Amino acid sequence: NDNVAANVRCRAEDFARRRQARRCVKAKAKELMLARLMFAFVNFGARKGLADADGGEGVMAAKQRARRTGIRGETYAYWYLRRHGYTLIARNFRSPGIKGEIDMVGYDGRVLAFVEVKTRGVGEEADPSKAQARPEDAVNWEKRRNLTRMAKQFLRARRLESAECRFDVMAIENHAGSCPEVRLHKGAF
Numbered sequence: 001n002d003n004v005a006a007n008v009r010c011r012a013e014d015f016a017r018r019r020q021a022r023r024c025v026k027a028k029a030k031e032l033m034l035a036r037l038m039f040a041f042v043n044f045g046a047r048k049g050l051a052d053a054d055g056g057e058g059v060m061a062a063k064q065r066a067r068r069t070g071i072r073g074e075t076y077a078y079w080y081l082r083r084h085g086y087t088l089i090a091r092n093f094r095s096p097g098i099k100g101e102i103d104m105v106g107y108d109g110r111v112l113a114f115v116e117v118k119t120r121g122v123g124e125e126a127d128p129s130k131a132q133a134r135p136e137d138a139v140n141w142e143k144r145r146n147l148t149r150m151a152k153q154f155l156r157a158r159r160l161e162s163a164e165c166r167f168d169v170m171a172i173e174n175h176a177g178s179c180p181e182v183r184l185h186k187g188a189f
Contacts (some may be wrong), residue, residue: 002108022096022115032085035079035082035083036083037180038079038082038083039079039080039082039083042051042075042076042079043076043079043179046072046120046179046180047178047179048077048176048177048178049084049121049175049176049177049178049179049180050069050072050073050076050119050121050172050174050180051176053170060100063099068117069121069174070119072119073117073118073119073174073180074091074092074103074104074117074119076119076172076180076182077102077103077104077115077117077119077170077172078091078145080170080182080184081104081106081115081170081184084115084184085104085108085109086106086107086108086161087106087107087113088104088105088106089105089106089107090102090104090105090106090154091103091104091105093110093150093154094150095149095150095153097152098146098149098153099146100143100146100147100150101150102115102116102147103115103116103117104117105154108168108186111164111165111166112155112160112163112164112165112166113166113167113186114147114150114151114154114165114166114167114168115167115168115169116139116143116147116167116168116169116188117168117170117172118135118136118138118139118169118170118171118172119135119172119174119175120133120134120135120138120172120173120174121174121176122173122174122175122176134171134173135171135172135173136169136185136188139169139188139189144167144189147167148150148161148167151165151167163167166186166187167187167188167189168184168185168186168187168188169184169185169188169189170182170183170185171183171184171185
């Protein structure tokens with residue numbers, strides 16, 4: 001009698017575990033479908049580029065235009081990463097006393113990825129020496145040092161010191177009148 005009851009309990013627990021696993025798979029599939037749909041919308045919106053049309057003059061107008069392009073680039077990157085299976089847990093992480101911010105933090109499988117997004121308009125630079133620079137080239141040693149410091153602080157604050165992690169750089173080149181060109185460098189440094 002006891003063996004029969006134990007066997008029934010084991011089967012019921014096994015059934016519950018399998019049902020929970022199916023629910024998790026279904027939820028992950030729905031999340032991925034949502035990410036694909038949202039990226040399709042964002043990608044459609046970016047079909048003619050991420051930057052504003054030239055408008056206004058002066059340094060402030062150029063800075064505002066660059067900031068808006070950067071925000072659009074980060075939104076595009078967010079949905080691009082979600083579309084490619086990342087589970088993002090933080091955006092625009094700042095740490096007091098450390099210069100800069102980490103654009104995105106998320107899991108790519110079991111690896112925690114700190115993602116720096118660089119968006120540039122092709123041919124937008126007034127300085128010809130900078131016009132040929134790729135967006136990912138803007139992540140120099142100082143930027144890497146600051147990102148590493150912030151990542152260590154992020155890991156300490158969330159008690160994730162033992163997590164496997166890496167630094168990714170996403171470069172988005174904005175060509176006026178066409179979809180952005182995206183390069184994701186996993187494990188960039």
